[in-house]
Amino acid sequence: MPEREDGEQQPQDGEPRREDRKQQHQDGEPRREDREQQHEDGEPRGLAGRVCVLAGGTGGIGSVLARELHAECVPLVLGYRRDRVRAEARAMELRGSPGAAIALVEGDLAEEETRRALLAAARSLGVPYGLVVLAGDPARPAGAAPTPAEMEASVRDNYLGPILLARAFAAGLVAAGTPGAIVLLSTMQGVDLFEGSLCYAGPKAALVHAGRLMAKELGGASDVRVNVVAPGVTAAGMAAASIRRGKYDRFVAGGAIRRFGRAEDVSRAIRFFLEPDSYVTGQVLTVDGGLTLRRDVLAS
Numbered sequence: 652m653p654e655r656e657d658g659e660q661q662p663q664d665g666e667p668r669r670e671d672r673k674q675q676h677q678d679g680e681p682r683r684e685d686r687e688q689q690h691e692d693g694e695p696r697g698l699a700g701r702v703c704v705l706a707g708g709t710g711g712i713g714s715v716l717a718r719e720l721h722a723e724c725v726p727l728v729l730g731y732r733r734d735r736v737r738a739e740a741r742a743m744e745l746r747g748s749p750g751a752a753i754a755l756v757e758g759d760l761a762e763e764e765t766r767r768a769l770l771a772a773a774r775s776l777g778v779p780y781g782l783v784v785l786a787g788d789p790a791r792p793a794g795a796a797p798t799p800a801e802m803e804a805s806v807r808d809n810y811l812g813p814i815l816l817a818r819a820f821a822a823g824l825v826a827a828g829t830p831g832a833i834v835l836l837s838t839m840q841g842v843d844l845f846e847g848s849l850c851y852a853g854p855k856a857a858l859v860h861a862g863r864l865m866a867k868e869l870g871g872a873s874d875v876r877v878n879v880v881a882p883g884v885t886a887a888g889m890a891a892a893s894i895r896r897g898k899y900d901r902f903v904a905g906g907a908i909r910r911f912g913r914a915e916d917v918s919r920a921i922r923f924f925l926e927p928d929s930y931v932t933g934q935v936l937t938v939d940g941g942l943t944l945r946r947d948v949l950a951s
């Protein structure tokens with residue numbers, strides 16, 4: 652499976668990208684882009700102008716999402732942990748094309764100082780609306796079984812930091828009385844049982860549960876929605892090198908999935924949850940091409 656490169660207009664498998672498709676459905680119904688900017692009851696549509704924080708927005712999936720949102724004039728705070736060179740390159744690329752403001756924040760989400768800095772950067776761009784927590788770590792143990800230290804690090808990276816940030820972000824929205832959307836990134840291993848992934852999957856499963864619990868607590872009049880996207884094997888970011896090495900070829904060759912995921916597949920699901928007129932909360936959307944459903948075909 653060829654891995655997509657940024658900026659290509661069409662994936663190498665020839666499947667057309669969204670931008671290339673017709674602007675209306677066959678029955679004449681206009682696609683979303685063409686519709687009015689608000690509903691009849693006055694609820695606004697569209698993300699333009701709504702400040703979003705993408706924690707981990709400089710990684711493989713995050714940078715595709717950032718590019719799409721930037722093009723829609725969404726002011727963005729991009730958080731990253733340590734790769735400053737890459738983060739600055741991403742920000743420079745975005746600032747070089749039309750869109751809204753971009754702020755960069757460096758630091759570990761598990762540190763309170765980082766979380767505060769992300770929230771302050773969002774407020775400096777306007778009224779905070781969206782949070783997408785893309786930050787995560789594949790938590791691959793060095794040996795056959797993860798050590799307690801490796802497990803602790805995974806809990807910190809894949810659960811504690813993301814949930815503490817989501818909680819702080821939600822508290823800010825509730826205090827300000829403004830609506831918002833929070834999207835957490837789990838993984839197919841957090842919603843189904845993949846042997847050997849305990850170190851990574853355990854905290855990612857906890858993230859799903861905590862996200863749904865937050866949605867329940869924040870529901871009702873406050874209008875803060877929380878949802879989770881659980882990607883499968885995606886040809887970007889932390890899975891890209893493994894895909895290149897052929898680690899997951901058996902999933903395609905064995906007929907479980909037709910292709911690996913693209914970052915765009917995941918960003919589309921995230922954007923669905925971010926939409927300000929969305930009526931969906933407390934849900935988990937697995938974006939894995941059916942791998943969790945069909946993995947059993949490999950055993951037969």
Ligand SMILES: NC(=O)c1ccc[n+]([C@@H]2O[C@H](COP(=O)([O-])OP(=O)(O)OC[C@H]3O[C@@H](n4cnc5c(N)ncnc54)[C@H](OP(=O)(O)O)[C@@H]3O)[C@@H](O)[C@H]2O)c1
Nearest residue numbers: 707710711712732733734759760786787838885888889890
């Ligand atoms: N790619 C896949 O196939 C796949 C599959 C399932 C689930 N996911 C999930 O989707 C999310 C995005 O994946 P990706 O492939 O885009 O990851 P990625 O390319 O490795 O990017 C991760 C991003 O998060 C940042 N980050 C990591 N740990 C952090 C921490 N403790 N504090 C602050 N920032 C931190 C990284 O910053 P630095 O690089 O500067 O450290 C980077 O910006 C992750 O949560 C991942 O678990 C991905």
